[in-house]
Amino acid sequence: MTSTSSRPGSPASPLRGRAARVRPGSPPDGGAGGPTPGPRRRIAGDGAWPWLFIAPLVAGISVFYFWPVLQTAFYSLTDWGVFGGWTFAGFANYVTLFADPALYLSLGNTLLYTAIVLLGIPIAVYLASLLNLPGLRFAGLYRVLFFLPYVAMPTAVAMVWRVIFNGDFGLLNHALAIVGIDGPYWISTPGAATVAVAIVGLWSSLGFSMIVLAAGLKNIPPEMYEAAELDGATRWRQFRSITVPLLTPSIFFVTIITVISSFQLFDLLYAILGSSNPVLPKSMSLVYFFYREGFVNNDKGYAAAIAMVIFLIIGIVTAIQFRLQKRWVQGD
Amino acid sequence: MTDRTTFVRTKTVDAVPAPVLGSGAPATTARTARSRRGRRGGSHVVAHLVLGFGGLLMAFPFVWQIIMSLSTNTEVQSVTPVFWPAELQWQNYVRVFDRLPFLSQLQTSVTITVIRTVAQILLCTLAGYAFARMRFRGRGLLLALVLSILMVPSQVYLLSQYQLVQGFGLLDSLGGLVLPGLFSAFGTFLMRTAFLAMPAELEEAARLDGANPFQIFWKVMLPLAVPSISVLAITTVLWSWNELLWPLVVTTFSEKMPLSAGLATLIGDRTTDYPVVMAASLLAMAPVLIMFIVLQRRVIDGLASSGLK
Numbered sequence: 254m255t256s257t258s259s260r261p262g263s264p265a266s267p268l269r270g271r272a273a274r275v276r277p278g279s280p281p282d283g284g285a286g287g288p289t290p291g292p293r294r295r296i297a298g299d300g301a302w303p304w305l306f307i308a309p310l311v312a313g314i315s316v317f318y319f320w321p322v323l324q325t326a327f328y329s330l331t332d333w334g335v336f337g338g339w340t341f342a343g344f345a346n347y348v349t350l351f352a353d354p355a356l357y358l359s360l361g362n363t364l365l366y367t368a369i370v371l372l373g374i375p376i377a378v379y380l381a382s383l384l385n386l387p388g389l390r391f392a393g394l395y396r397v398l399f400f401l402p403y404v405a406m407p408t409a410v411a412m413v414w415r416v417i418f419n420g421d422f423g424l425l426n427h428a429l430a431i432v433g434i435d436g437p438y439w440i441s442t443p444g445a446a447t448v449a450v451a452i453v454g455l456w457s458s459l460g461f462s463m464i465v466l467a468a469g470l471k472n473i474p475p476e477m478y479e480a481a482e483l484d485g486a487t488r489w490r491q492f493r494s495i496t497v498p499l500l501t502p503s504i505f506f507v508t509i510i511t512v513i514s515s516f517q518l519f520d521l522l523y524a525i526l527g528s529s530n531p532v533l534p535k536s537m538s539l540v541y542f543f544y545r546e547g548f549v550n551n552d553k554g555y556a557a558a559i560a561m562v563i564f565l566i567i568g569i570v571t572a573i574q575f576r577l578q579k580r581w582v583q584g585d
Numbered sequence: 586m587t588d589r590t591t592f593v594r595t596k597t598v599d600a601v602p603a604p605v606l607g608s609g610a611p612a613t614t615a616r617t618a619r620s621r622r623g624r625r626g627g628s629h630v631v632a633h634l635v636l637g638f639g640g641l642l643m644a645f646p647f648v649w650q651i652i653m654s655l656s657t658n659t660e661v662q663s664v665t666p667v668f669w670p671a672e673l674q675w676q677n678y679v680r681v682f683d684r685l686p687f688l689s690q691l692q693t694s695v696t697i698t699v700i701r702t703v704a705q706i707l708l709c710t711l712a713g714y715a716f717a718r719m720r721f722r723g724r725g726l727l728l729a730l731v732l733s734i735l736m737v738p739s740q741v742y743l744l745s746q747y748q749l750v751q752g753f754g755l756l757d758s759l760g761g762l763v764l765p766g767l768f769s770a771f772g773t774f775l776m777r778t779a780f781l782a783m784p785a786e787l788e789e790a791a792r793l794d795g796a797n798p799f800q801i802f803w804k805v806m807l808p809l810a811v812p813s814i815s816v817l818a819i820t821t822v823l824w825s826w827n828e829l830l831w832p833l834v835v836t837t838f839s840e841k842m843p844l845s846a847g848l849a850t851l852i853g854d855r856t857t858d859y860p861v862v863m864a865a866s867l868l869a870m871a872p873v874l875i876m877f878i879v880l881q882r883r884v885i886d887g888l889a890s891s892g893l894k
Contacts, residue, residue, distance in 0.1 A: 299719045302798040306715035310708040311727055313768030318734045321745030328744065380639060383632040391633070397881050398640035401647065404877045404884065406827045408848040409866035413650040415852065416859060422662050424649070456643065464889045517738060520829040520845075527852040540830075543740050548834055553744055560740040567738050 328557035339554065346558035356562070358535070359542040362447050366538065367515035369451035370458060374507055377462035382496055384463065385470045399460035410457070411524030415440060418449045418525070440526060443535035450522050450536075454515065462507045469503025470496065502578070509574045513567055519544065539563055654678070654863035661859040677860040681868060684861055686840040686847070691869075694843040697763045698825040704767040705821050706814055713776025714802050718788065728777075734770035739830070747834055761835045762843065766825060772817050779813035780806060816887035819880070823888075826873050844869040 332342040350356055384392055417424050420438030429436040439449040481491045518538040526533050547556030653661050654677055656670035681687050716728050746765045755761030791801045832846035839847055851862055877884050
């Protein structure tokens with residue numbers, strides 16, 4: 254066990270000796286290598302090994318994730334000059350931000366997008382209940398077809414959707430024309446652009462929701478349906494009185510995941526509308542707003558404040574999830 | 586030693602149970618279930634109609650993309666829709682390589698995806714194992730540090746990651762593209778969960794045999810973690826291949842971009858060559874879609890279960 258201490262250049266080496274020595278209850282000098290009685294002590298005697306195991310990951314996470322989070326929190330309180338360099342600005346960025354119509358515009362667009370994507374969940378519940386019918390043939394094929402958009406590259410599928418939504422030669426407006434509707438120029442009209450992006454968002458997340466819900470359905474004991482059938486309950490009644498209530502935790506989970514990922518909207522918006530689209534400033538999402546301030550306008554302090562607001566919103570949603578999830582687990 | 590190996594083997598088999606979510610029951614059970622509920626069979630017609638129509642709707646954009654990739658630009662932009670090109674324009678796929686820096690972008694995508702996946706598997710299994718099965722001072726604190734990242738949306742660390750990479754002089758380079766993605770809090774969480782669930786007897790036995798902790802990890806525990814490692818590999822490949830924001834931020838020249846960012850810069854031209862763009866998009870998606878179709882159940886169950894945890 255002590256042989257490792259001769260290995261040079263390990264990033265954990267300063268900590269290693271200490272970790273081996275400060276084990277509770279071990280003699281101050283003879284820790285490593287000594288005979289250790291009982292399995293418990295053996296586990297405690299891992300010595301330097303754990304540090305070797307975790308060092309690369311913990312170092313990377315600290316440098317590239319943990320430190321940046323602290324730094325962003327600090328940046329949100331600073332003002333950045335055009336040529337780099339910063340001054341402490343207190344809450345000035347937040348004051349400006351909360352008075353900035355762009356924040357409410359991007360928040361509104363994000364909420365509209367989220368609301369439309371959430372419409373997919375009732376559809377997914379219905380589809381999942383069909384997919385779970387006992388002995389359904391081609392179930393594997395259906396799963397693949399519905400899941401396909403979820404794994405496809407957003408920027409690549411955006412290309413085809415751009416054409417489908419095209420106001421002059423797009424298929425969608427052709428289809429709408431057949432039923433007598435004069436479709437808008439989806440991609441260059443504010444509002445319609447958000448709806449268009451949300452339709453793609455719904456399309457790409459539907460399969461994921463369906464699969465998670467189908468897994469939830471599997472956990473409902475089939476006896477409940479058999480009993481209900483003996484009582485003469487109709488399919489619809491069974492769906493309402495057994496499926497929906499017992500599936501509520503899964504539905505809730507999928508809703509939270511959908512809300513969180515919808516608030517991260519960037520790829521589809523950027524790729525469907527295109528970075529030079531004049532409608533983008535009116536149709537931007539929160540994350541696009543962040544991207545624009547941080548990387549196009551190079552206003553790091555302001556962008557950091559936007560990032561912290563997104564963090565706060567997601568934090569609230571996550572907290573709600575934890576609360577309710579705990580209640581359901583205890584309620585069982 | 587022979588005894589132990591066989592023991593480990595059987596354990597390995599045990600540790601690879603049916604798909605995590607058990608969805609898609611094996612054919613035999615499905616058949617018995619059907620005969621038991623024979624009279625329900627009739628209503629499957631509705632299910633097939635709904636799922637079949639829905640499935641076609643889901644797949645339609647891909648089909649339409651294929652058709653457009655084989656049409657002429659005039660056909661794509663025709664005001665009366667052309668549902669099938671007069672002549673299949675296969676040369677559009679050749680033009681992808683002439684018109685765009687497609688090969689270098691493909692190379693970048695492949696390289697960064699391979700490096701990130703290998704690095705994440707290595708680093709996350711090591712750390713996940715230590716956090717799950719080893720005792721050391723500060724374990725709880727360090728674990729909390731890693732897991733706290735799971736709750737943070739990526740925008741919060743993006744600005745500083747960019748500055749770090751810029752500081753290292755790695756903008757517009759493979760190093761810069763790859764670097765933050767070598768480390769994953771989610772992967773560590775996933776692997777820790779996997780190792781927590783494993784029986785302690787195997788470790789004890791190997792330890793009594795004189796194996797050191799690394800040997801125990803490498804030879805005994807890692808093989809048992811293969812199902813979770815494949816979930817990690819699948820999520821990393823998908824994320825790395827499809828990701829847009831980070832490459833967009835750290836690269837400015839299209840030859841240095843991976844495919845995801847490269848495609849995003851194609852749009853906006855007034856004179857878009859749609860068929861070539863469609864062909865390029867299809868080629869860019871193809872590797873991941875093929876992986877998905879080959880491994881379908883693994884991918885679906887892996888992604889759904891990783892979301893569930």
